[in-house]
Amino acid sequence: MSKDAVDTAQVAAHPEAAGTIPADAGDAGYSKGLKARHVNMIAIGGAIGTGLFLGAGGRLRDAGPALAIAYLVAGVFAFFVVKALGELVLYRPSSGSFVSYAREFLGEKGAYVAGWMYFLNWSTTGIADITAIALYTHYWSMFTSIPQWVLALIALAVVLAVNLISVKIFGEMEFWFAIVKVATLIGFMLIGIFLLATQHEVGGQTPGIGMITDHGGMLPHGVMPVVLVMQGVIFSYAALELVGVAAGETAEPEKIVPRAVNSIMWRVALFYVGSVVLLALLLPSSVYSGDQSPFVTVLSKIGVPAAGDVMNLVVLTAAMSSLNSGLYSTGRILRSMAMSGSAPRFTGVMSRSQVPYGGILLTCAVCVLGVGLNFLVPSKAFEIVLNVASLGIISTWVIIMICHLVFVRRARAGLVERPRFRLPGSPVTEIVTIAFLLAVIGLMWNDEEVGRKTVLLVPVIAVMLVAGWFGVRRRVSQEADRQRLGGPQR
Numbered sequence: 001m002s003k004d005a006v007d008t009a010q011v012a013a014h015p016e017a018a019g020t021i022p023a024d025a026g027d028a029g030y031s032k033g034l035k036a037r038h039v040n041m042i043a044i045g046g047a048i049g050t051g052l053f054l055g056a057g058g059r060l061r062d063a064g065p066a067l068a069i070a071y072l073v074a075g076v077f078a079f080f081v082v083k084a085l086g087e088l089v090l091y092r093p094s095s096g097s098f099v100s101y102a103r104e105f106l107g108e109k110g111a112y113v114a115g116w117m118y119f120l121n122w123s124t125t126g127i128a129d130i131t132a133i134a135l136y137t138h139y140w141s142m143f144t145s146i147p148q149w150v151l152a153l154i155a156l157a158v159v160l161a162v163n164l165i166s167v168k169i170f171g172e173m174e175f176w177f178a179i180v181k182v183a184t185l186i187g188f189m190l191i192g193i194f195l196l197a198t199q200h201e202v203g204g205q206t207p208g209i210g211m212i213t214d215h216g217g218m219l220p221h222g223v224m225p226v227v228l229v230m231q232g233v234i235f236s237y238a239a240l241e242l243v244g245v246a247a248g249e250t251a252e253p254e255k256i257v258p259r260a261v262n263s264i265m266w267r268v269a270l271f272y273v274g275s276v277v278l279l280a281l282l283l284p285s286s287v288y289s290g291d292q293s294p295f296v297t298v299l300s301k302i303g304v305p306a307a308g309d310v311m312n313l314v315v316l317t318a319a320m321s322s323l324n325s326g327l328y329s330t331g332r333i334l335r336s337m338a339m340s341g342s343a344p345r346f347t348g349v350m351s352r353s354q355v356p357y358g359g360i361l362l363t364c365a366v367c368v369l370g371v372g373l374n375f376l377v378p379s380k381a382f383e384i385v386l387n388v389a390s391l392g393i394i395s396t397w398v399i400i401m402i403c404h405l406v407f408v409r410r411a412r413a414g415l416v417e418r419p420r421f422r423l424p425g426s427p428v429t430e431i432v433t434i435a436f437l438l439a440v441i442g443l444m445w446n447d448e449e450v451g452r453k454t455v456l457l458v459p460v461i462a463v464m465l466v467a468g469w470f471g472v473r474r475r476v477s478q479e480a481d482r483q484r485l486g487g488p489q490r
Contacts, residue, residue: 034250038171040260041178042246042325048181048271049322051236053315054132056276057297058290059229064220065212065280068273070233075268078237080433081397083423084404085244086261090419091407093253096336097244098400105406106399108340108476112469114399115337120461121392122326123363125238127370127385129323130155135291136316140309153371159320160364163327166353167249170328177321184314185271188295192278195302203301207282215284228447230440231390231454236272238393239322240264241400245329258421323367327360334359341479342472387444387454391461394437401430 034042060067085098094100099118103111130152137143137151163170194200196207205211212218219226243260247253279294283301288294293315300308331347335356338348347359370385408426411418423429441458444451 034167034171034246038175039243039246039250039256040263041175042171042242042260048178048185048267049236049239049318051232051238052272052275053293053295053318054135055232055236055290056279057288057292057294059232060276060279060285060294061288061290062221063226063229064216064218064285065277066218066226067229067233067285068276068280069218070226070230071236071272071276072269074230074233074237075265075272077433077436078234078240078397079265079268080423080429081400082240082243082261082264084430085241085400086257087419087422088400088404088407089244089247089257090254090421091416093247093250094336095245095249095332097247097333098241098396098403099333099336101403101407102399103340105403105410108342108480109469110399110403111337111340112342112472112476113465114396115333115342116465116468117392117395117399117461118333119330119363119392121238121389121396122330123366124370124385124389124392125235126156126323126326126363126367128389129319129326130367130370131385132319133316133323136293136312136319139292139296139312149371153368155320155323156364156367156371159323159327160360163324163331163360164351164355164357166355167328170324173324174321177317177324180314180317181321182271184311185275188299188311189274189278191302192282192298196278196281200302202282202298203287205283209281211281211284215286220285224446227443228451231387231394231444231451234393234437234440235390237268238389239325241396242325242329245332249332254419261421327363330363331356331359334362339479341475341477387450388457390444391441391454391457394441398434398437401434405430 056067059070063070088098088101092100092104096103099111099115102114106114131148133155134148134151137146138148143151162173195202199206199208201207243257247257250256275295279288279298282298288297293311295311295315296308299311334343334347335350335358337343338345338358343359344362347356347362349356349358351357404423405427407416408418410416441455445455446452
């Protein structure tokens with residue numbers, strides 16, 4: 001481990017030795033304006049996003065009802081990742097989150113890779129979100145004449161303007177976005193249960209177990225389609241780690257984070273697995289489509305056209321929420337990196353309202369490229385960026401688990417102290433999770449149309465990361481020396 005990482009670990013373990021200086025320079029200047037209800041709803045909202053509201057339709061069509069099993073399996077591993085991150089947060093809260101922990105336990109190279117892969121994840125996820133917003137808006141006939149790329153650009157401009165105001169506004173928006181998403185999903189599930197119990201026809205068919213047994217069973221297209229959709233399923237859980245970033249801007253993370261993390265598992269079971277099971281029981285999986293929310297599909301077929309409009313408005317809200325979260329998290333991550341020299345200096349700039357607007361604007365710049373993607377290939381834009389984003393989130397989760405492995409090893413050596421809130425089964429849990437995540441990338445090779453091209457991007461991304469490191473390593477070394485000597489940040 002590098003000398004600067006050792007120093008950082010010592011400061012983190014003994015904060016009284018550092019006075020008011022934070023262990024991570026990137027943590028200075030934030031307002032701590034997020035309250036418990038904000039963080040709790042951010043955690044809930046992170047479990048309900050575009051991947052469920054839009055992506056589940058196409059995946060259910062391709063994989064069949066067994067998609068529920070894929071959500072459950074991936075959800076268990078997602079819970080392990082967030083549990084590990086939660087333990088690290090309680091050890092030392094940081095707005096730099098896993099990038100800060102990678103700096104401490106893996107050195108600056110680890111932090112550099114973690115930060116830029118996370119940026120890749122959220123910048124491409126932002127493209128997926130604005131694509132989803134454009135698709136949702138096209139559901140209404142009055143907007144069909146407006147090009148998809150124009151709607152995507154408008155959505156990006158609106159969310160950017162809101163995100164730049166203050167963290168309190170972000171917290172309030174995510175709180176109410178999450179309230180809307182949770183209330184709507186519960187409402188849909190109640191409607192679905194009522195339709196099942198009364199055997200009310202949906203689209204001219206009687207819902208029930210026959211929707212599965214009479215249409216090919218759990219695996220109508222075999223096992224391979226279930227395997228191929230796994231990267232998309234993981235993408236659905238991509239915002240769960242946001243609770244680790246948000247913890248750096250709350251006053252009492254030791255009280256808030258355990259409660260938020262521990263509730264993730266039942267959310268996964270209820271919202272994802274439960275919703276997919278209901279969808280499979282209400283209509284044959286072949287009826288669902290990749291360009292329409294499966295919830296809209298169901299509600300539009302029960303004879304109440306307005307129900308589809310309402311649900312479409314809700315899923316539009318979910319996409320806006322995801323885009324808002326992406327801008328928030330990348331702004332904080334890039335600032336942590338900028339303060340160590342591994343990101344452009346302008347991404348470390350804070351506004352008067354204590355918002356790191358430089359990093360937010362950089363993420364928006366990449367999303368603008370996504371507007372161009374919507375112009376060139378509107379029918380494939382969502383699928384393309386979803387696969388690339390999956391590479392980013394998988395690498396981020398792998399790094400979190402590696403950091404936790406090193407953290408536990410240090411704790412056993414007496415160098416750091418583990419909090420009472422812990423990931424069970426270490427080191428087996430981390431190793432199995434890492435193996436699963438790497439296997440998902442390998443399995444993407446079987447998808448010749450998009451997945452294989454995505455896997456081929458791995459060496460390209462690796463080369464870009466190596467080239468970028470050689471470009472910033474001198475500045476990283478200089479910033480590390482300056483921080484050790486207590487000099488001013490530039």
